[in-house]
Amino acid sequence: MLRWIFFLALFGMIDLYAFQAFKTVVKNNWLLILYWCITVFVIGNFVFHYYGFNRSDGFTQAHAYAFGLLIALLIPKMVLLVIMFGEDVFRVPQAIYRYFTEGDTAKGNYFANRRQFLSKVALGIAAIPLASIIYGMYRGKYNYKVLKYTLSFEDLPEAFDGYKITQISDIHSGSFDNIDKVNYGVDLINLQQSDVILFTGDIVNNSADELKPYVETFSKLKAKDGLFSVLGNHDYGDYISWASKEAKAQNLKDLKDYQKQIGFDLLLNDSRYIEKNGERIALVGVENWGAGGFKKAGDLKKASQHIAKEDFKILMSHDPSHWEREVIHDDYHYHLTFSGHTHGMQFGIEIPGWFKWSPVKWRYKYWAGIYKEMGQYINVNRGFGYLAFPGRVGIWPEITVIELKKAVKEV
Structure with missing residues (x-):
């Protein structure tokens, strides 16, 4: 009181x-x-x-x-x-x-x-x-922006020169209030015609039931080499009360089933190889790992146990603090990491290519866009949806498209 x-x-x-x-x-x-x-x-x-x-x-x-x-x-x-x-x-x-x-x-x-x-x-x-x-x-919460980047790597397999990846993150389906706008966003993703689509967690706010009305919508997502996903901190149902442990476990099972219906290959501390013209790159996905009291279910060693150290590696990890605390220091060298989680706080000032600011920068060192440390890259996606505040001001919902290029080795 x-x-x-x-x-x-x-x-x-x-x-x-x-x-x-x-x-x-x-x-x-x-x-x-x-x-x-x-x-x-x-x-x-x-x-x-x-x-x-x-x-x-x-x-x-x-x-x-x-x-x-x-x-x-x-x-x-x-x-x-x-x-x-x-x-x-x-x-x-x-x-x-x-x-x-x-x-x-x-x-x-x-x-x-x-x-x-x-x-x-x-x-x-x-x-x-x-x-x-x-x-x-x-309007701002559905003001989808396609952000395109080109990243070059000397050790990228030749077959993947020009390979296009679309990343989306933080759908938070329980917050949506206009299915037509969400359909527009999905069409915009498909319009990029990328080779693969990666989703980096938080498909719901709390409950798998939030996703049910949008399964058909997100089932329209298409990519030649498939759709892959990981879990975010909100996907485990940790933030609401459940009648029993069994009910909470069933909720997570239902969420995984819905993702499968959509077409996502959900990576739970696991990996896959994407092959092209006799060459391959490794795609690794960890469960949520976040600093500052967030769930730490992610196990990088377990996720990478079936890939080789010399492979070209792409990592999906929901929280960028994982990259900062563990990934960039790992001797496996993860060339490119995709994260989300921060939403860019859904509020800030941004002039693409010139200036970006949000109060969330005081909480997360890597909070939006491309960063490079120790020869490794991360893209922190600003999120497809929204949470708590029902809108976005200055930091718009994002669809990221990254093209991989084979860099010429300097002699």
């Missing part, structure tokens, strides 16, 4: 400043009433869905939208708070000075009036994150 009192008090303080800016510019009483109606509705809706909320009971789309609307309301108001409070840094000392120098001549009104120009500027600036968040919830 105390945390809710604190939450409402904090929001009240933020609104104290936000409303001052609004009423300085807007004089229509109906618009002022509308301001409070929207505020009360959004806060009330959030409290209704989250009071007594326990993550183990499951996270619904209603929870997601309650959270999303709160963020859409809170961030712009925090912008107003910063600007209006900044003005008060000057207004308060002026008021104190007038109190001691003007006395009764000021007739008790020692504060200078809010400057309308500054309020207009503040509202204009606050409108930017508001519009961005609303767009992210309405």
Whole structure:
């Protein structure tokens, strides 16, 4: 209860400043009433869905939208708070000075009036994150982007020169609310006409039942050399309560069965060879391994036990912290690793090829795109779906296409 009192008090303080800016510019009483109606509705809706909320009971789309609307309301108001409070840094000392120098001549009104120009500027600036968040919830979450890279390797088998790989990750099917948009995303994947499709985990939020309505949709995925997948931390059903251990085990079995129906060859600490014109590359898939309290079911040694050290190796591992902590230091030398997990936090600023930033960089060193360390590459996919916040702002859902090239050895 105390945390809710604190939450409402904090929001009240933020609104104290936000409303001052609004009423300085807007004089229509109906618009002022509308301001409070929207505020009360959004806060009330959030409290209704989250009071007594326990993550183990499951996270619904209603929870997601309650959270999303709160963020859409809170961030712009925090912008107003910063600007209006900044003005008060000057207004308060002026008021104190007038109190001691003007006395009764000021007739008790020692504060200078809010400057309308500054309020207009503040509202204009606050409108930017508001519009961005609303767009992210309405359109951004399905604003699929195809990101293409070419990576060269001296020891790539000749037969695989020009080999194309499409990676998708973090589908989170339980979050989807528009099957037509998901179908569009699947068509866009197939349009790349890659040789193989790799999925790097988190096909659901919690339960295998979330995937059932989308089995037919994802069954449309096609690639000449097949579809391969691994599990992510959300796929094990660890974040919700189950009636019994048997029910949880059955859920994981059902999820594996659904993946098989789609056409995925699920690699559970296992490997496969992809052969072409008498040459081959090794594809290795580990179960989830994540630093910072995440499940560590991945076993790199077990997954690679049937391949040779000299093979050209591609690894699928859901969490990029695995690459940082174990993979790049392994003497097997995994040429290219595919990961996901971070979603790029679904929020950030990105100008492709020039600049990218997201708060998630403070949690993950490798959080989006291509990185190279110790002669090995990783691609961290930003995710196909979304989780918790029902949208994406600046960090769009991603379909990665990587073409492998045979590099000429330097003499």
